[in-house]
Amino acid sequence: MSTAERLTSLVGALRTHGVSIGTGETVDAAQAVEALGFADRERLREGLAATLLHSPAQRPVFDPVFDLYFPRGVGAPDTGPADREELRERLARALAANDETLMARLAAEAVDGFGGYGNSPSSDGWSSYQTLDRLRPQTLLARVRDDVRGQQGMSGFTDRLLEDEIRRRIEAFRALVAAEARRRVAERRDRDEIARRAVAPTTDRVDFLFAGKDRLAELRRTVQPLARKLATRLAARRRRAARGSIDLRRTLRGSLSTGGVPMKPVLRRRRPARPELVLLCDVSGSVSGFSDFTMLLVQALHDQFSKVRVFAFVNRLDEVTRLLEHGAADAEGLGARIRAEATLTGWHGSSDYGVALGEFASLYGDALSPRTTVFVLGDARTNMSDPNLPAVREIAERARRVYWLNPEAGAQWGTGDSAAYEYAELVEMHECRNVRQLSALVGRLLPI
Amino acid sequence: MFTSVDDVSARLAETGYLASPAVATTVFLADRLGKPLLVEGPAGVGKTELAKAVAEVAGARLVRLQCYEGVDESRALYEWNHAKQLLRISAGRDETWDEARTDIFSEEFLLSRPLLTAIRGDEPKVLLIDETDKADVEVEGLLLEVLSDFQVTVPELGTITASRRPFVVLTSNASRELSEALRRRCLFLHIGFPEEELERRIVQLKVPGLDETLAKSVVRVVGALRAMDLRKVPSVAETIDWARTLLALGADHLDETVVRDSLGVLLKHQDDILKAGAKLDLDAV
Numbered sequence: 033m034s035t036a037e038r039l040t041s042l043v044g045a046l047r048t049h050g051v052s053i054g055t056g057e058t059v060d061a062a063q064a065v066e067a068l069g070f071a072d073r074e075r076l077r078e079g080l081a082a083t084l085l086h087s088p089a090q091r092p093v094f095d096p097v098f099d100l101y102f103p104r105g106v107g108a109p110d111t112g113p114a115d116r117e118e119l120r121e122r123l124a125r126a127l128a129a130n131d132e133t134l135m136a137r138l139a140a141e142a143v144d145g146f147g148g149y150g151n152s153p154s155s156d157g158w159s160s161y162q163t164l165d166r167l168r169p170q171t172l173l174a175r176v177r178d179d180v181r182g183q184q185g186m187s188g189f190t191d192r193l194l195e196d197e198i199r200r201r202i203e204a205f206r207a208l209v210a211a212e213a214r215r216r217v218a219e220r221r222d223r224d225e226i227a228r229r230a231v232a233p234t235t236d237r238v239d240f241l242f243a244g245k246d247r248l249a250e251l252r253r254t255v256q257p258l259a260r261k262l263a264t265r266l267a268a269r270r271r272r273a274a275r276g277s278i279d280l281r282r283t284l285r286g287s288l289s290t291g292g293v294p295m296k297p298v299l300r301r302r303r304p305a306r307p308e309l310v311l312l313c314d315v316s317g318s319v320s321g322f323s324d325f326t327m328l329l330v331q332a333l334h335d336q337f338s339k340v341r342v343f344a345f346v347n348r349l350d351e352v353t354r355l356l357e358h359g360a361a362d363a364e365g366l367g368a369r370i371r372a373e374a375t376l377t378g379w380h381g382s383s384d385y386g387v388a389l390g391e392f393a394s395l396y397g398d399a400l401s402p403r404t405t406v407f408v409l410g411d412a413r414t415n416m417s418d419p420n421l422p423a424v425r426e427i428a429e430r431a432r433r434v435y436w437l438n439p440e441a442g443a444q445w446g447t448g449d450s451a452a453y454e455y456a457e458l459v460e461m462h463e464c465r466n467v468r469q470l471s472a473l474v475g476r477l478l479p480i
Numbered sequence: 481m482f483t484s485v486d487d488v489s490a491r492l493a494e495t496g497y498l499a500s501p502a503v504a505t506t507v508f509l510a511d512r513l514g515k516p517l518l519v520e521g522p523a524g525v526g527k528t529e530l531a532k533a534v535a536e537v538a539g540a541r542l543v544r545l546q547c548y549e550g551v552d553e554s555r556a557l558y559e560w561n562h563a564k565q566l567l568r569i570s571a572g573r574d575e576t577w578d579e580a581r582t583d584i585f586s587e588e589f590l591l592s593r594p595l596l597t598a599i600r601g602d603e604p605k606v607l608l609i610d611e612t613d614k615a616d617v618e619v620e621g622l623l624l625e626v627l628s629d630f631q632v633t634v635p636e637l638g639t640i641t642a643s644r645r646p647f648v649v650l651t652s653n654a655s656r657e658l659s660e661a662l663r664r665r666c667l668f669l670h671i672g673f674p675e676e677e678l679e680r681r682i683v684q685l686k687v688p689g690l691d692e693t694l695a696k697s698v699v700r701v702v703g704a705l706r707a708m709d710l711r712k713v714p715s716v717a718e719t720i721d722w723a724r725t726l727l728a729l730g731a732d733h734l735d736e737t738v739v740r741d742s743l744g745v746l747l748k749h750q751d752d753i754l755k756a757g758a759k760l761d762l763d764a765v
Contacts, residue, residue: 054664060513067512068485068505075485078505083513086663088520088670130676189734190697192761193704200707253709257654264656268617 035065042101045227046084049093050237057084076102089234096211096231100223103215109140116166119145124172127201128179135201139208142167147213157220160206160213167209169202236467240322240439241411248321251467252328258471259332265475266336307478308339308403310431312392314410315370316346316383322439323409324367326470330407331356336478341399347384349391350374385412385451386420393423400430405478408436408459412445412452419451424458435477437464481511481538481604481647497526497533498682506669507534516627516648518612518666523653524715525671531608531649538647540604545594547615556622557632559591585636595626596634598646605646612662613652620662623650627665674716676703682716687723697734698723705746705756714746721745736762 033041043058064079077098085094119142126134147163176198181191218226235254238247279300287294311330313323327342334340344352352370370376400406406427412419428434436455438445442463445452455461462477464470482488488511489504499507507530510517519527535542545556565584572580592600598607609623626632630642650666652658674682680699684690690698698719706713714722722745731738740762747753756762 052660056664060515060667063513064509067509072485074501075505078502079509081502082506082509082667082669085668086660087668088672091670189736189739190700193700196704196707197700249709256711260655261657 036062038101039065041224042080042097043084045097045101045224045231046090046094048228049097049231049233051085051090051093051234053084060084073102073104089236093231093234096214097227099211099215100218100227100231103218104136104212105140107219108144109137116146120167120169120172123167123169123205124176124179127169127172127176127198127205128183130201132204135205136208139205139212143209143212143216147209147216158213158216160210163209163213164206169205173198173202236471238467239465240325241319241465243321248325251321251325254467255325255328255332258467259329262329262471262475262478263333263336266333266478307337307405307432308401309337309341310399310404310406311340311342312349312389312406312408312410313342313344314346314383314385314388315344315367315376316381318383318413319409319411319439320367322464325467326407326409326437327356328366329470329474333474333478341396343392343396344370344374344376345383345388345391346376346381347387348376349388349395350376351396382415383410383413384417385410385414385455386418386423389423389427390420393426397426397430400427402432404431406431406434407477408434408455409439410436411438411440411450412436412455412461413449414451416449419454421454421458424455428459433477434459435473436461437470437473438462439465441465482508484508491537492533495533495536496685497529498678498685499530500671500674500678503530503669503671506667510667511647513667514645516650516666517669518650518652518658518663519669519671520652520654521671522673522713522715524717525673526716527651527671528608528610530671531606531610531651534647534649535606535608538604538606540606540647542606542608543594543598543646544608544610546610547612547619549614549616551615551619553622555593556595556619557593558596558634559593560585561589561591565589587637590634590637595622596632596640598648599626599630599632599640599642602644604644607646607648609648609650611653612650613654613656613658617659620659624661624665627662673706673713676700679703679716679719683719683723686720687727690723690727691732694726694731694733695723698726701734701739701760702746704760708756708759710747710752710755711749712747712752718746 039058039062043053043061047053060083061080064083065076068075068079070076077095080098081091081094085091119138123135123138123142126138143158143160143163146166147158147160149157149159149162173195177194180194180198214226214230217230235247235250238251240251243251277300279298282298283294283296286296286298309330311327313327315323323344330340330342340353341351342353342356343349352374355369355373356366424434436459438452438461440450440452440463444450445456445461452461462469462473464473482491485501485504485508488508489499489501492499492504492507506517509515519530521527531544532542534540545551568584568589569580575583590596594607594609598605612620612623627648630645631639633639673679676699679702680695683695683698684692687695702714702719702722722742725742725745726734726738729738729742739760740757743753743756743762747756
C-alpha cells in the first residue's frame, strides 16, 4: 500500500465517522507526511491530526483509526511464545516504572500469546477481551503498589494518590491491548471495515438510548461547553432581534421639526420578553439517560429564560424544578434524586404517557401561557395504555409552542406500543438521538 | 525558520518554553506549510506563551490582536486618520478638489492596525490573534482574507499583499464555535494538560529553588485533581502558582495541613474544594 493510498483510506475511514475533511486538508496531510517522514510515529500522528482535524472532540476517533492505517508494526512481535506468569511479572515492573514503550510492547506480546482464537496458527482472529481475561492486569494493583512503595519508601501525603495512578496506568494498558487486537484483526480482514465498525463514535454521535454508564458520564461533561455555545448563539440572536424594524409613526412625528423630512429613522423598541420554558421529562429506566442530559442542558441555559419549570414522570407526574436548582454541581445523582424525592410511579413501574400528560394538564395548567414553550422528552411508548390525546391537544392549545423530542430512531416510531405518530399529529415531533441532534434542535427550536 | 521538529523543541526550550511533542510537531508544520496555527485548549496551558516564544526564537516582531466582543475593521485592519485628513484639507494650498482627494487617501493618512501591520514590511513577524472566539462572527470574515492569501484590501489604495508571510497563531478558548471556513484555513492544535514528566520540568523551570521531590509530588497531586470530576480542573498556570505558594510557605514536603490550606490556589470553586478534600482524605476544610 503506497503512502498516498494509505492516507486516502485513512481520510475515508474518518469521513465515515463524521469527520468532515476536504481535499485541501488531505493535500496538507500529504505535505505533512513528506515534511515529517516516517521515522517517528508519534510525530506523524500529531502532524496528521493537526492537518486533518478541526476540533478536539474528533481526536478519540482519530487515534484508533490512525493506529489501524499506520500500525506500530506488522505481524506478530518477534519474541518467543509468552508465558503468562512471566508476562505478568514484566507488566508489573512496567506499571511500577510507568514505562509506556515497554507497556506497548507487552500489549503486543499479550495479544499474540493469549488473544488468538480459532485453530492456531492460522487463527481466525484476535480478541482483546480474551487477552485481558487471561492476563487480568487489574489484579496486579496491590502488587505494583507494594513494589513502588518498596522502592520509594512511604512518601507521606502523595502515597494516597498511588493507587489511583496505578489504576489509570492499568486502564491505559487495556487501551493498548484493544488497539493491538484491532491492528492484528485488520491485518487479516478488511482494514476499512474494521475502521468503520470497531472504532467507537465521537461523543456527540452516541445514541442516548444505548450509551453505557461511562459514555453517559462523558456526555454529561459535554453539557457545560455545549450550553455555553448555545447561550452565545441565543444571545446573538436576541441582540439581532432587538435591533427591530422602523417605527413609522414615531419617525414621522420626529420629522415635524425638519419640515416633514424624516432625517432620523426611529426603530421600534422591543419589550425584552424572555420566554418561559416547561420541560416534561419521561425519566423511566429506558430513556432516563436522555432526559437527564436534556434537563442538565436546560438548567445550564437557565439565565436565557425568565422561568423554567421541569416536570418528571413515569406514570405519575411531579414537579422537580427545585431539585435541579439545588444540586447544580452533582449531575451524577440527579436521576436517582429525582426518583427518590418525587412521586413518579403509581401501582406499577412502567411509563404511562396518558396518565402523566393528563395530570399535567389538570394540575399544572397554570404553568402554561401564551409565552410558554413546552418540550416533551420521551420515546412515546405507552405500554399499551391510552395515549390520552385530548390532554396533549389541550396543552398544545394553551402553550405558545409544543415540541416533542424523541430519542428513538424515526424508523422505530409507531412500532409496538409506540404512540409516536398519534402524538406527532398534534405536536411537532423530532428525532433526537444524540448530542449532535439535540444541540441542533435546541438551537433551532428555542424561542428566542 | 526551523530545520526539524527537534530544532523547534530545542530552540523553544532556550526561551523557557518546554514544548510537548505535539506542540513542536505542529509548530514545525505550520512553519513548513506556511499555514496559520489555530491553538485551542483550556485557559492557562500556554497558548499565548507559545506565540511569544516563537516570536522570540525567530527574532520576529510580535504583532498582537486581542479580540473582544465588538472588535471591528477599524480596530483589526486599518483606519483613516480623520483628524490629520481634516488638517490637511484646511491647510488648503491652491489645488483642485481632485488633487486633494487623492492626497488625503494616501499611505500617509492610513493608520495601520494589527492585521495590516503584520502584512506590511519585510522584517519577520509573528501575528498573534488572541482569543479569536471572543470576536463577533463578522470579524472572522475579515480574517479569512488575511489568513488564506495574506492580503488586505483597502478600497482607496487597492490590495496590499504580504511580501513576507507572518507566522500566524490564533488562540481560542472555545467559548464560541469558530466557523468551519476559518478552521479549514488553519492547522489545528489542541494543547491539553502536559504529561507528568513534562509538567514537572515546566514547574522546575518556572519556579527555580523548588526541590525536585516536592515538584514531583506537586505534579502528582495536580494530576489526581485533574482525574476528578471537577467544575474547573487546575491548569499549568495554577500548578506553577501552587508551587510558588509552597515555596513561599517554606514547605519542604506535602502533608495534609499544607495541602488543605493552599488548595484554594489550585481550585476556584467551593464545591470543588470540598469534593477534592473528601477524595484526598483531608479533614473538613
